[in-house]
Every structure is written in C-alpha cells, then in structure tokens.
Amino acid sequence: MDLPINHNTPTVMHIDLNSCFATCEQQAFPHFRGKPLVVAAYGTPAGCVLSPSIEAKKLGIKVGMRVREARLLYRDIIVRTPDPPKYRAVHQQFVKIFRDYSPDVSPKSIDEAVIDFSQMPAVSEQGLINIGREIKQRMRQEIGEWISCNIGISTNRFLAKLAASLHKPDGLDVINYQNLENVYHQVTLLDFCGINIHFQARLNAGGIFTPTEMFQAPLQTLRYQVFKSIIGYYWYLRIRGWEIDEVNFGRKSYGQSYALPKPTADTRELASLLMKLGEKMGRRLRRAGFSALGIHVGCLYSDGTFWHQARKFPTEMYTTQEIFVKTMLIFNSQPVRKKVTHLSVSCYDLKSGAEKQLSLLETDVTHKRKLSDALDQINDRYGEYVITPAIMMGMRDVVIDRISYGGVRDLEDIYAQC
C-alpha cells in the first residue's frame, strides 16, 4: 500500500538569510546598500565569489564565479573579502531570536537554522505564520534593517527548506498536504535540496523527469531501480512530508584546507603551510578535547590531477608537532612532486580525553602534551599565533580565518569560542 502524504499540522520552520555575507556587509556599510556587491574569498581577479548580493544575483552573478567573471557581467561590482567575526555575530544574534520561540533550534549553517515546534502542540499553522512574520520583523529591528530572510514552514525539514526557496528574497511560504502537489508542479528536480546533477541523471534514467513524477513513483522504483539503496526509501518518505532528517551526526574528523594563491612545488613553503594547517586543526581538536589516530593529506596539482593518502597510526596525535610529523610522513610519500594549488589536511578516528590511557609515569610524551596545552592557553590569553612554531614565522596573514559555507560542524567552534 502506498504511503499517504503527511496530513499533520506543519511544525518545522526553516529560516535562511538572504545572501548572508553580502547582506551583512550592506548592513554594516550603508553605502553598499542597493548596489551589486560580492563577498569573494580574495579580492584578486581569480578570487572565488562566496556570496553575491541580491542586486548582483539579478545581474546573473552567482556563487562560485571568479571575480573577473563577475566584473565581466558588471564592471563596477563592489568586491569585499570575508569578515568572519561579523557573520558569526549575525548568526549568534539570529539564533538568540529563534530561541525565544522554541527550545529546539538547530543551526544548519552560518546562515540557516531550523526551529522545530513539534513539542509545542498549541502552535497552529496560522500561529507559525505569525511567528515567521514576527521573526522577520525582529531581525530587522534587532540585527539591522537591511537583514532579510526566507522562511519556509512544513511538516519536515526537507519541505520547510523547499518552502523557504520558493519566493526569494524575503519570502514566507507554507507547504502542507493541500498544496504539496501544486508546489511540485512549480519546481524542478534540482530545486530539491539533496538532488544534484548526478542524482538527477539517475532519476532521468529511471524515467523520472519532474518532481511530480518523482512523487508519483512507487517505492519499489525509487528504492530498487533509481537509487538502488535505502536512500530511495528515504526520498520516498521525504517528499511525502515525513521527517527523516532529524539526525545529529557526531563529529568524526577535523580538517583544514588552503587554496594557494600561486602554485608551488617548493617543499619548504608547502611544509610551512602544512604546519599552519596542522596548528589550526590541532587547536580545534584540542579545544574539543580530542586526539586523533588517523591523518589524511590531499594535494590538488596545477595540472588538475589529485593525490591523497590517509593513514592510521598506533599512537594518538595531540600536539601540533605530532600532527605535523605524521602529516609530513604522508606528504613525503607522494609518487611525483608537482606544483600544488590546493592543500588539505584532516585528522580522523578521534579519541576523547576520557578514553585516554593514563600513564603511571610522567613520560616525554606527557610533558610535550602539557607544553602544548600551556601554549594553547597563552594563545587563548594573548591572541592566536602569539607563540608559534618557528617554521610558521611570517605566516600570520596566510591561511586566514574562514567560514565553511554550508557546514554545520564548524558552528561548534563558534559556540566553543563564545
């Protein structure tokens, strides 16, 4: 028997800031308002556009374009580089507003959050719409008059996000059992969060070309013919408004990456970068009370090829020095040395402090770890990189602070630093 559409009252609200980084810049600097502006990773022509303003989007400027491409579309585009503390401040302010309405607030990324009202049965659909309007008003009053957001309300996270994307910018939409099929007529498969061109190709191969066809497809088709896994079943539930995405994935790894402004094969320069990436990663690892057993190193070369290797070690890595030694061990095992354009390091197989085997004797390792903790405390007290390994000298402005877009895990770091 086919599963019916979820007829329950919508209780999930998805809130998404419009063009977050660009809007924050326009809020802070009133002269930028109403003008095409992009926030780019770097202000150079090759810098990647991270966030175009609403005005820039109207000109066809999109996330992922290069600054030079944006300038081709609009010569006088304003280019700003990211100001992460400002965006974190906005994030914290809007999450504070959301927590006034429900204790169950899940930040999904720096610019979006989900408020779950399912434990509050007294809140009706009209009540949620009123709350949505009030949130929009409070964001303008308490954060800034230029800040606007899209709000979507539905029975599950997937449909709430879809509802939030229907009328950008500054929309407020509800998807319920009455208008669900009508909404599916208005959107494409790629408008579904989680359907990329590869999944779209799979669906097309299964004879599904529109959201309506996907909705009408039987479970067997999605599960055994299109997705060929449990994912097909998840999609079958999701598009009928049943909640399956209320899952908190635990932290499995910490990673840092860096796109080099100028490709290089200089081992000394790359070692310095790896040390800085390791120091940033190690600080986050230790702040969260973990050590790691595995290290992964990845290099993207200027010829477009990619090399990566991961290795687990019998001893835990905790200090930056321990991470660096293992990172270099892996890095030096590259089969060919070529010019690197992108470096990434991550550590995995995390062990929490409570799981550590205590030593009866003070060993050299224990001393080094205590020293590492002391160095972290000095950096916490006087600012990042007050004390650094000598190999990192002169690198203060390299691998600067960034916010990973779309990632929810880095939000832990935001809250840890509060």
Add this chain to the structure above:
Amino acid sequence: MKEIINEKVSVVTVYNRMKGLVIPCKIKWQNRIYRIKKIGFHHTIREGRKLCHIFSVTDGNLDFRLKFDSETLHWTLEEVSDGLAD
C-alpha cells in the same frame, strides 16, 4: 573605494542608559570632524582575552569601521569607504 587606515582617532560617544547603548557620535580624523549619522552594525571580536568592539558607522558621505579596544580604551579607525568599487 575602500582604504585601510589603522590610525588612532578621537571619538565622542554617548551612552544611552535607557537603551543600554554606547553610540559613537563624532570622529576627529586628520583634523576633520565627521558626525556619525547612523550605526550600521556593532559586533565584538576577541584578540586573546581582550575584547574589542567594532562599530561600522556612516556620516552620510563615508562609511567608517571603528575599533574600540576595551583594555586600552583606544579607538582605531580601521577602514574608510565611499561605497564605490575599487
């Protein structure tokens, strides 16, 4: 066009006890006085344990980014922008 300044400046502030707000009202920079008309955004940053307040303000012609160091009580003009492309 934006310009990075990083110069210490004189600032007149007003504290509004009803709203619990400190508002920079005037900036004296290079012997010129700029009257602040609007605060675009205020946020804080930490440099180690030192707390700094960042005020993004405008006098109607130019936008300023001011940093107030809560440890030394110094004001620094970090950036000036006229809102045009570089």
